[in-house]
Amino acid sequence: MIRVAIIGQGLVATHFAVGLERLKNNEIPDHGVPLGTRLPYKYSDIEIAASYDIDESKIGKSLYEIAKKSYEGPGEIPRALKDIYVRRGIHLASTRGLPIKARGREEESDLKIAVEEIIGEWSELGVDVVVNVMTTEPVEAVGSIEKLHRGFENADLTASQTYAYMAALYSSRYSSAAFINAIPSPIANDPAFIELYKNSRAVVFGDDGATGATPLTADLLEHLYERGRRVLGVAQFNIGGNMDFYALNMPERNIMKKITKSSMIEDILGYHAPNYIRPTGYLEPLGDKKFVAMIIEYLSFGEFKDELYIVARINDSPALAGLLVDLVRLGKLAIEREAYGTVYEVNAFYMKKPGPPGSKVISKFHAYLKLLKWLKLRDHRIPE
Ligand SMILES: NC(=O)c1ccc[n+]([C@@H]2O[C@H](COP(=O)([O-])OP(=O)(O)OC[C@H]3O[C@@H](n4cnc5c(N)ncnc54)[C@H](O)[C@@H]3O)[C@@H](O)[C@H]2O)c1
The missing domain is CATH 3.30.360.10 (Dihydrodipicolinate Reductase; domain 2)
Structure with a gap:
């Protein structure tokens, strides 16, 4: 089983939730999932364990209710989504200037308490992979691990940096997790996070899903x-x-x-x-x-x-949702392989700005072959 926590129940996350359930029910073909059935994990191994948002109109609603409002694809909304509810996440002003009525847990108590609560939930649910698809936020890389720890202590990090920090804390305390950063915030491109993830026996993929x-x-x-x-x-x-x-x-x-x-x-x-x-x-x-x-x-x-x-x-959104079906399985695989820190071969194919810091962007043709090599798979169309 791969238990997934979603950060940001917007359109991408909704397409991911609907598409995944429909794939599991054999209602749709797996077009747009690059590795399809070639990975050791089946679609049915993936389970959305939790979802977090800060939009008051979404918190407490089921993913089914949210999909009913925003999903415009063909077919029925899977009923299994009635059992997954959106929980309140951490806001840290990530939606400043947007027409969203938002409130985070830290605004109800205190950031440290909110962080501990959410990590506790992940441990209860046995989360393996955290997928970050929240609103793009303005942010720069932290740079050094000392600064990163200080930033966390002083509540100076942005929302996605805080979630990424939490995934590392969770990994060091409970069990190794993968953080998939599908948004532009530099996480897999921040030396501070790479060091933190290596030390915490965690994996980060990023940054910014390569679609469109x-x-x-x-x-x-x-x-x-x-x-x-x-x-x-x-x-x-x-x-x-x-x-x-x-x-x-x-x-x-x-x-x-x-x-x-x-x-x-x-x-x-x-x-x-x-x-x-x-x-x-x-x-x-x-x-x-x-x-x-x-x-x-x-x-x-x-x-x-x-x-x-x-x-x-x-x-737009289905394109990234299809990539996430691979990325959550690759996250679990990377943990099993103890590939702590980040994995360039995964990032080069799935991300616009592949980490670790200083990595080159290569064409997706080359990246695909590199990825297959990392997975010990071959492209049957290419003669040996
Ligand atoms: N093909 C694509 O759509 C694509 C490709 C690459 C990257 N992305 C990135 O994926 C992200 C999601 O895209 P989308 O179309 O689903 O956007 P969206 O606006 O529909 O969804 C974002 C969700 O994140 C929530 N959110 C904001 N701050 C949060 C916080 N602090 N904690 C928890 N939730 C929070 C919002 O309330 C919203 O529900 C964006 O950052 C986007 O740039 C999308």
Whole structure:
């Protein structure tokens, strides 16, 4: 069994909960789950043990009630979700400026008490994996483990840093856990957290789930690199109508996405090419199906200039939810292998900014092969 605690019961978490139950019931095929049935864990081994949010309109509601309101996919909402209720998490002002009535446990008692309570719940429930899909927050890496401990003592950390710290505390006291950081906060890219996780016999994957146009751009750049073409520039923008885009419309949150996407071009091409890659706007009628447009200009043989034009509508939340079905199983596997700290082979494929700090972004083609190697699997299409 893999027992999962969710942080942030928003659209991604709801798509994950609904999709997972429907997969277990054999109601949907597993498209969009990269490793599918090739991992030693079955879909039915995954169980959502708890979910945390700070939105007053969600706390105390079942995942079924939440899905009824926000899930727009085909099929019935699985009844098993009626048994999982959203618990109050830790707020630490993570939703400042957003139209959400939020309240965290620390606002009702005190941060230390709230932390101990939640860790106690994880230990009672036997949590193995914590999945962080809360609202993107503005935050920088802490840097050193001393500063990280001090930050925790003085309640100076952000919400996702505090949850990540809690997963390490839980691992050192009870049993090893994996923290999957699918949002841009630098956790797997923070030397302080890597050291903390190694010391605590815990695993962190991150940062920022690689969905949408970013992995596609990475693979297109790889193609151009391998063909010896010279990329002149990349312009890529996204407009969406979900809460995530609403939050990313705020400059201090938008900068987080720029950071997790910025090193990609130079890492893959080996040189700098002028670029503009980030979410650019919120337009409510687009809903969760974002609009992506991209132009890549490059020089071909004889200095002839070619242009690639890509226009797409991409369902945002299901894309990350499908990756999470792999990531929770890989988290459990990494714990079994005692791969404490982080695992680059996992991050390089599933994340926009793969940890540990200083790691290169590589194309998803290469990352996929690296991941298979780590798993001791092979791609049957490639001759030995
Ligand atoms: N394809 C994708 O959708 C994709 C890809 C990469 C990363 N992400 C990231 O995943 C995250 C979730 O995206 P979403 O579309 O589900 O957003 P969402 O706004 O629908 O959900 C976020 C949830 O987190 C909750 N939350 C905020 N602060 C919290 C806290 N301190 N504790 C617990 N819960 C808290 C909010 O109340 C909300 O319910 C975002 O940070 C987004 O940038 C999404």
